[in-house]
Amino acid sequence: MRSTNRQAAALAALLSMIACGPSSGAARPAERLSAQVGAPGIGDPDFPLDGNGGYDVSHYSLKLGYTPSGKRLDGVATIKATAKQALKRFNLDLKGFEVSGISVDGAAATFSREEHELTVAPATPLRQGAAFTVKVTYSGVPEPIQNSSNLGSYGFIPTPDGAFVACEPNGAKTWFPGNDHPADKATFDFEITVPEGVTALANGELTGKPETVDGRTTFRWREAHPMTTYLATATVGKFQLRQGRTPDGIRNLAAVDPKFNDSLDRLYEVSGEITDYWGTVFGPYPFSSTGGVVDDFSAGYALENQTKPLYGGFDPDDDIIAHELAHQWFGNSLSIKRWRDLWLNEGFATYAEWLWAEHEGTNTADALFQTFYARQATDPIWKYPPGRAQPGDLFNESVYGRGAMTLHALREAIGDETFFKVLKTWAGEHQYGTVTTEEFVALAERLSGKQLDSLFDAWLFQPRRPTI
Numbered sequence: 218m219r220s221t222n223r224q225a226a227a228l229a230a231l232l233s234m235i236a237c238g239p240s241s242g243a244a245r246p247a248e249r250l251s252a253q254v255g256a257p258g259i260g261d262p263d264f265p266l267d268g269n270g271g272y273d274v275s276h277y278s279l280k281l282g283y284t285p286s287g288k289r290l291d292g293v294a295t296i297k298a299t300a301k302q303a304l305k306r307f308n309l310d311l312k313g314f315e316v317s318g319i320s321v322d323g324a325a326a327t328f329s330r331e332e333h334e335l336t337v338a339p340a341t342p343l344r345q346g347a348a349f350t351v352k353v354t355y356s357g358v359p360e361p362i363q364n365s366s367n368l369g370s371y372g373f374i375p376t377p378d379g380a381f382v383a384c385e386p387n388g389a390k391t392w393f394p395g396n397d398h399p400a401d402k403a404t405f406d407f408e409i410t411v412p413e414g415v416t417a418l419a420n421g422e423l424t425g426k427p428e429t430v431d432g433r434t435t436f437r438w439r440e441a442h443p444m445t446t447y448l449a450t451a452t453v454g455k456f457q458l459r460q461g462r463t464p465d466g467i468r469n470l471a472a473v474d475p476k477f478n479d480s481l482d483r484l485y486e487v488s489g490e491i492t493d494y495w496g497t498v499f500g501p502y503p504f505s506s507t508g509g510v511v512d513d514f515s516a517g518y519a520l521e522n523q524t525k526p527l528y529g530g531f532d533p534d535d536d537i538i539a540h541e542l543a544h545q546w547f548g549n550s551l552s553i554k555r556w557r558d559l560w561l562n563e564g565f566a567t568y569a570e571w572l573w574a575e576h577e578g579t580n581t582a583d584a585l586f587q588t589f590y591a592r593q594a595t596d597p598i599w600k601y602p603p604g605r606a607q608p609g610d611l612f613n614e615s616v617y618g619r620g621a622m623t624l625h626a627l628r629e630a631i632g633d634e635t636f637f638k639v640l641k642t643w644a645g646e647h648q649y650g651t652v653t654t655e656e657f658v659a660l661a662e663r664l665s666g667k668q669l670d671s672l673f674d675a676w677l678f679q680p681r682r683p684t685i
């Protein structure tokens with residue numbers, strides 16, 4: 218791998234010298250080349266190689282064939298993007314697989330690989346501002362990411378009857394090449410072919426009836442709203458389905474592995490009811506459908522896959538359904554620009570659990586806050602500042618619990634009316650966009666007319682228990 222990469226670099230350097238030629242004056246080849254190479258990372262300080270620089274993806278079209286028995290994935294990814302700078306070469310993120318060919322705007326491109334970086338050199342360099350299409354043909358047995366920091370494995374995980382696909386934070390690269398960082402969102406089309414009798418569940422809506430030819434069924438799904446790569450899914454297996462609409466009219470699809478048949482109706486009904494309720498609290502549901510999927514893979518976790526939260530091997534209760542559905546606003550419609558701001562996803566989704574309990578009358582947000590606050594001064598959540606999620610321990614309990622406490626402290630400081638206006642305005646002003654903590658603090662200050670620096674500093678950034 219390394220030697221091909223070096224050869225490619227040497228070739229590119231040579232080509233750039235030829236391109237500069239004697240007539241092009243004083244510009245030094247190395248400089249001109251580096252100005253035209255897309256960075257191998259998108260610029261997240263804590264995940265320097267995640268995502269890529271130099272271009273912006275607008276659409277992924279993923280054509281996948283998957284055979285559970287052999288765990289083999291055959292893929293053709295067609296990626297539409299815009300060059301943000303001139304590009305002689307740029308990177309995609311991809312882990313594993315044999316890549317058999319890449320074209321850019323229909324012309325064969327050269328490429329090389331090193332770790333999770335796939336470097337593509339188009340036959341003709343791309344001009345700044347150019348729209349371009351990359352097509353990558355690949356196949357192999359997906360290799361999920363194992364036990365990274367405090368997570369189990371994640372990515373495209375083969376199961377006995379299919380695959381469990383949950384990719385946060387950077388596991389999309391285990392099943393398709395792309396710009397694998399939430400700062401670059403795009404729309405998606407999926408065309409997934411599996412053995413007859415097996416169901417493939419991706420994001421958004423089915424664009425037609427599944428078609429069966431020669432014992433293989435093709436499912437076509439479209440997610441028409443911008444989505445981060447980690448929220449994309451193509452969960453495959455035997456599933457029982459229930460489809461319809463929520464009481465407020467949002468499309469609703471619940472799917473469960475046959476082992477969880479008894480959970481289907483409750484999942485469908487509770488997901489519908491909670492989606493509608495969040496619509497009244499956070500503003501209109503941002504996507505075209507809601508629902509949930511329970512697979513029999515014992516991940517022990519759930520992920521808020523866009524339009525189809527995925528529950529790994531357990532019957533989800535109200536708390537976790539409320540959590541994953543709140544993420545459709547906070548995390549999915551609004552995505553973080555960098556991972557250290559993860560409390561904007563997890564703190565909000567955890568606070569939503571408290572709001573749901575309050576709505577149901579089973580508890581109050583304040584009582585739940587007090588329970589957390591009563592933890593001893595030596596409890597690890599007081600050491601870990603949730604406003605700066607750490608790359609080796611991204612999903613620390615503090616990001617969830619102390620993140621939620623931060624919102625409760627804000628609510629206490631500005632009052633219910635302004636607090637809920639902040640939540641709705643936040644979701645509305647940044648719908649389908651990317652956000653930072655600074656922007657949230659600025660909004661809370663704008664709507665409340667209060668100086669809130671010390672509140673947010675104590676709750677989000679200090680390694681000790683705030684005083685109340």
Ligand code: TRP
Pocket residue numbers: 368371372383384385386518519520521540541563612
């Ligand atoms: N975002 C998930 C939640 O809190 C947790 C999570 C993080 C996760 N990484 C994951 C779940 C990877 C599945 C796979 O709801």
Ligand code: ZN
Pocket residue numbers: 540544562563566
């Ligand atoms: Zn969450």
